[in-house]
Amino acid sequence: MKILIAEDDAMSRRLLQKTLERAGYEVQAVENGRLAQEELCRSDGPRLALLDWEMPEVDGLGVCRAVRDRKEKAYVYMIFLTSKESSEDKVAGLRSGADDYLTKPFNAEELKARLRTGLRILHLEDRLVEAREEMRFKATHDSLTGLWNRGVIMELLNRELVRSQRENNSTAVLLCDIDHFKSVNDTFGHPVGDEVLREVAKRLMASVRSYDYVGRYGGEEFLIVLNNCDPTCAFGRADQMREAIATREVITKGGPLQVTMSAGLLRSADWPSRTADSCLLEVDTALYAAKAAGRNCVRVAMPPQTKKIISEEPAEKVHERQ
Numbered sequence: 001m002k003i004l005i006a007e008d009d010a011m012s013r014r015l016l017q018k019t020l021e022r023a024g025y026e027v028q029a030v031e032n033g034r035l036a037q038e039e040l041c042r043s044d045g046p047r048l049a050l051l052d053w054e055m056p057e058v059d060g061l062g063v064c065r066a067v068r069d070r071k072e073k074a075y076v077y078m079i080f081l082t083s084k085e086s087s088e089d090k091v092a093g094l095r096s097g098a099d100d101y102l103t104k105p106f107n108a109e110e111l112k113a114r115l116r117t118g119l120r121i122l123h124l125e126d127r128l129v130e131a132r133e134e135m136r137f138k139a140t141h142d143s144l145t146g147l148w149n150r151g152v153i154m155e156l157l158n159r160e161l162v163r164s165q166r167e168n169n170s171t172a173v174l175l176c177d178i179d180h181f182k183s184v185n186d187t188f189g190h191p192v193g194d195e196v197l198r199e200v201a202k203r204l205m206a207s208v209r210s211y212d213y214v215g216r217y218g219g220e221e222f223l224i225v226l227n228n229c230d231p232t233c234a235f236g237r238a239d240q241m242r243e244a245i246a247t248r249e250v251i252t253k254g255g256p257l258q259v260t261m262s263a264g265l266l267r268s269a270d271w272p273s274r275t276a277d278s279c280l281l282e283v284d285t286a287l288y289a290a291k292a293a294g295r296n297c298v299r300v301a302m303p304p305q306t307k308k309i310i311s312e313e314p315a316e317k318v319h320e321r322q
Contacts, residue, residue, distance in 0.1 A: 001119060002026040003048040006036035006063065007081070008055045016050065016081075019108050025115075033058030037066045040076055047074055047122055048115065053082035053093070061096040068097035075125045077118035081106065142216040144194055145201035153215025153223045158276040160213075160227050161268055170269035172226035172234040174241070175283045176204070179260045179295040181220040188254035195252040196259055200245055207241045223280075231267045238265045238298045246296055260296035262287060270303050 003025045007013040010031070017027045028046055030036050034057040039045045049067075051060040058066075060080055067076050079100040080093045090101050099121070100114050142149045148156065157173065164171040178184075178200060185193040197220065204214050204222060217223040226237060242261055249256040264286030266279055274282075286301035293299065 001048060001122075002028060002046040003050065003115070004036060004039055004046040005029040005050050006031075006033060006055060006060070007050075007052045008032060009052075019111075020115075023112050023115075032056040033060065033063045037063045040067045040078075041070055041073075043073065045076070047076050048118055049076055049078045050081050050111075051078055051098070053080055053084055053089075060098075061092065064093075064097035074129075075122065077122055079114060079118065145198055145216050147201050147205070147222070148213060148215035150215065150217055150223075153213060153217065153225070154276055156213045156215070157223065157225050157279070160225050161274070161276055161279065164228070164268050165273060169228050170231045170234075170267050172229040172231075172237070173266040173268070173279055173283050174222075174224040174226070174238050174263050175217065175280070175287045176222045176224065176241070176261050176263040177287055177291070178220040178245075179262055179291075184257065184259075188252070188257075192252045192254040192257075196250050196257065199250045200259065200261065203244045204241060207244045229267075231269045234265060234267050235298060235300060238263055242296065242298055262290040262295045263298045264288070264290060264301060265298055266301040270301070 003020060005013060005016050005020070005027060007016060007029070008031050013029050013031065017029050020027050025048075028039065030039065033051075033055040036049070036051060036055070037058055040049055040063065049063075051063055053060040055063075060082070064078055067078065077100075078098050079102055080098045081102050081104060082089070082093070083104045084090075084093075085103055093101055099118065102111060102114060140149060140152045141147065147153075157171075160171045178196065181193065181196070184196055197216075201214070201216065201222070204224065208214060208224065208226065211227055213225040213227075215223045215225075224241070226234065229237065242263055245259055245261040250259045264283040266283040266286065268274070268279070271279060271282065282301040286299045290297050290299040
């Protein structure tokens with residue numbers, strides 16, 4: 001464990017450093033409060049600290065307050081080493097954010113015992129943080145695929161639709177469905193079906209940008225939100241995702257399986273001022289059209305004035321036919 005020593009007296013600093021190094025600590029020693037504050041406030045800074053009260057530039061109280069004012073950072077366990085002995089001084093030190101208080105001259109074994117207490121508290125804090133993050137992940141992600149769950153992907157869709165209306169750009173929405181997925185479960189069993197779902201999720205994630213969103217909408221359906229997506233490029237991107245699923249077999253414990261995916265696509269520029277729920281109704285209709293057209297294809301939801309849902313092809317394919 002790395003520990004920081006902040007002590008302006010060079011002799012005391014060296015003696016303390018040697019004592020802690022012999023105890024197995026990785027020691028970082030500084031001679032004033034400003035340097036201590038800078039190091040402890042770093043995201044990868046030491047999480048144990050021994051601070052002298054009176055130091056140049058920033059005193060120990062100021063260092064403690066600065067460290068405690070950090071937001072969403074790992075906890076730092078800080079011990080004051082000082083010749084001040086009054087109750088008022090001890091209260092002031094603890095109120096500033098210090099965890100413990102040791103009066104000079106101190107016993108080396110007592111210091112090491114107090115540091116072991118600090119280590120236990122830091123380990124407990126780490127376990128609590130891990131548990132909190134695990135709970136947060138489970139609350140927002142699908143347990144099988146690791147994608148955003150239905151509630152979160154719907155929130156993200158609604159947010160991006162509002163943003164695209166405000167900034168006058170377009171969001172592309174895809175609702176995708178694995179073709180004949182029920183037969184996979186019926187023929188090979190649900191464990192193989194789970195393998196297919198995980199692999200499809202992995203390929204979809206690899207097909208989008210870091211700021212796009214992919215969620216499991218339910219069963220074998222996936223909802224994808226492509227942010228700030230040029231409407232003229234949306235179909236091409238959707239078809240690339242379809243190809244990412246269809247062009248390579250999925251390797252499962254039941255053997256290699258050919259898997260395809262159908263998709264409905266909606267471009268928010270075609271549907272101004274629509275809510276997430278109403279957009280989903282339209283893109284679901286487009287997905288149904290893709291299924292009716294033979295599956296393994298993309299269909300685009302068009303506004304009512306077209307009176308139908310049409311398919312599109314990438315511009316290069318149209319050019320080839322001409």
